[in-house]
Amino acid sequence: xxxxxxxxxxxxxxxxxxxxxxxxxxxxxxxxxxxxVKTSVHTAVRELGYVPSTTARSLxxxxxxxxxxxxxxxxxxxxxxxxxxIEEQLVSSRQSVLLASLALxxxxxxxxxxxxxxxxxxxxxxxxxxxxRERPLLEGATRAGLPVVFIGPDIAARVGFTIRCHNRKAGRxxxxxxxxxxxxxxxxxxxxxxxxxxxxRLHGLSEILQEHGVELGSADIWFGDSYDPEAGIEYAEQxxxxxxxxxxxxxxxxxxxxxxxxxRTVLGRGLRIPKDVSVVGFDGIPDGALYWPGLTTxxxxxxxxxxxxCRALLERIADPEQDQVTTVKYDVELAxxxxxxxxxxxxxxx
Numbered sequence: 001x002x003x004x005x006x007x008x009x010x011x012x013x014x015x016x017x018x019x020x021x022x023x024x025x026x027x028x029x030x031x032x033x034x035x036x037v038k039t040s041v042h043t044a045v046r047e048l049g050y051v052p053s054t055t056a057r058s059l060x061x062x063x064x065x066x067x068x069x070x071x072x073x074x075x076x077x078x079x080x081x082x083x084x085x086i087e088e089q090l091v092s093s094r095q096s097v098l099l100a101s102l103a104l105x106x107x108x109x110x111x112x113x114x115x116x117x118x119x120x121x122x123x124x125x126x127x128x129x130x131x132x133r134e135r136p137l138l139e140g141a142t143r144a145g146l147p148v149v150f151i152g153p154d155i156a157a158r159v160g161f162t163i164r165c166h167n168r169k170a171g172r173x174x175x176x177x178x179x180x181x182x183x184x185x186x187x188x189x190x191x192x193x194x195x196x197x198x199x200x201r202l203h204g205l206s207e208i209l210q211e212h213g214v215e216l217g218s219a220d221i222w223f224g225d226s227y228d229p230e231a232g233i234e235y236a237e238q239x240x241x242x243x244x245x246x247x248x249x250x251x252x253x254x255x256x257x258x259x260x261x262x263x264r265t266v267l268g269r270g271l272r273i274p275k276d277v278s279v280v281g282f283d284g285i286p287d288g289a290l291y292w293p294g295l296t297t298x299x300x301x302x303x304x305x306x307x308x309x310c311r312a313l314l315e316r317i318a319d320p321e322q323d324q325v326t327t328v329k330y331d332v333e334l335a336x337x338x339x340x341x342x343x344x345x346x347x348x349x350x
Contacts, residue, residue, distance in 0.1 A: 008048040016044035026318050028094055066096045067313055068122035070113050070137070072129060074101045076228075076257060077285040078302060082128060082151060085306025093314055098122060102134075113137050117144050124313045129154055129227075132194070147316035149309045154195040161312045162327040163305050167197050167282075170298040171204025173334045174252050174280050177296070179212050183250040183278065183343045187220035189235040189262070191227040191254035198223065198254055201282060205252060220248055227254055229261030236265035239277075249277060249343035256281035256288045256297055263295070263339065274341035284335055294337030301330050 014021045017040040027033045027041040044050070069086060071079050083099075090097060098121065100113045110133075116122045117140045124146050127134060130153035138157060141148050148160040178186055188205055190198035206216045222238070224231025232253055239247055253259035259281030263273055273279055273293050281288060284299030308328065 008050040010050070012048055013041065013044045013050050016048060017041045065094060066098055066122050067310070067317075068098045068100065068113065068116050068125045070100050070102065070125060070127050070134070072102050072226075073104070073228075074099055077287050078255065078257065078283045079128060081285065081302035082306035082309075085303035085308075086126065086310040088303065089307045089310035089314070095123075095314065108133065110134070110137055114140060117141050117146065120144065122146065123317045124148065126151065126309050126313055128152065130157060131155060131192075145320075147313060147320065149313045149316075151305055151309050152197060154192060154197070156196065159325060161309075161316065161325075163309050163312075163330070164197070164327070165300045165305075165330045165332050167200035167332075168204035168207070170282060170332045171201040171206075171252075172208040173204075173298055173332070174201075175205045175208035175212075177334055177336065177340065178250045178252075178278065178280070179209070179214065181250075181278065181340060181342050184214055185220070185248045185343075186214070186216060186250045186252065187222070187239075187248035188216060188252045189222045189224065189232070189254060189258065191224055191231070191258070193223040195227075195254075197282075201252075201254070224254060224258065227257060229257045232258030232261030232263075233265045236262040236269075240266060240269045240271070247277065250280070250340070251277060252280045254282065256283040256285045256295060259295055259297070259339075260288065260291065263291070263293075273339050276344055278340040278343070280340060289335070289337060293339045296337045296340040297335055298332050299335050300332055305330060 010021055010024055014024045017024065019037060019041065023033060023037060024041050027038055069083070073079070086097065098116060102108055102110055114137065117137065125141055125148045127138070127148060128151045130150050132155055138148060142159065150157055150160055150162040152164050153162060186209065188202050190202055192198060202221065209216050222235055224234065239251070251262065253262055259279055263279055266277060267273060271277055279295065281295050281297040283302065284297050288295035288297050
């Protein structure tokens with residue numbers, strides 16, 4: 001019988017890399033380590049041909065090697081950018097991902113995620129645009145000792161690691177741009193009234209307009225039931241019913257999805273963009289620049305947000321002591337395209 005070589009062990013990898021076994025485990029599980037240590041570990045793994053046993057790791061650590069990502073709908077372009085960032089981070093780890101849409105068939109259903117938590121199928125959760133309806137999920141995760149990371153939550157969670165953008169600055173950037181074009185009658189059609197992103201964007205917009213002596217009147221502030229294109233369509237239909245002379249010359253939508261729904265509707269009603277109405281969105285989804293007219297929008301580093309969220313969760317899974325309440329805010333920038341221009345003459349007297 002031929003000689004059978006023993007499979008390399010994690011201890012052999014640690015000896016080759018000159019680090020501890022726990023450090024090798026942390027690197028292979030996507031946890032924090034210096035660039036030098038990561039290089040040493042991955043080099044040793046490659047040279048020895050070491051293949052970690054997922055089953056053995058689960059038995060030793062009590063972990064599944066799976067993270068859960070939860071969102072209202074996985075079909076929206078903004079989320080696909082988030083998911084791309086999560087996938088980029090998972091490439092360098094040995095983790096898998098479970099994805100759940102809370103409104104997959106148009107009806108809210110959190111039972112799948114509840115089962116993940118109850119049956120310990122995941123080691124942690126990324127909650128995207130967390131709302132009040134997800135509180136039972138958060139409470140269940142907390143009881144189960146699962147770390148949770150939030151991306152752009154609509155309400156403050158006061159636990160876990162939160163990633164959002166400088167939304168007040170975003171509102172100011174939009175206001176400065178529209179004021180510079182000569183607009184004085186501006187409307188804001190945001191997402192849900194309770195959404196932190198919507199409130200902060202409205203605050204920033206109102207702030208910069210007031211500084212220039214422009215009033216954002218209550219008649220020109222509107223909130224949708226969601227951030228979906230349907231909310232933008234609903235506002236567009238309301239705007240088209242108004243007398244032409246009373247319509248705003250520029251509309252700021254809660255996000256790009258709403259803005260694209262709005263644009264399609266008003267164009268179908270015969271309004272010209274931007275000659276009759278300028279349109280601005282938030283998020284910077286790639287689709288916005290592909291349509292004509294291209295959408296002026298505030299760009300978030302969406303893929304980076306997804307990558308950071310994933311890395312933060314993996315670090316907290318590897319070392320629960322890191323799971324402290326933390327908020328990271330990313331900077332934003334305005335991308336100007338064809339959907340904004342000078343106001344029509346009727347707005348000049350305002």
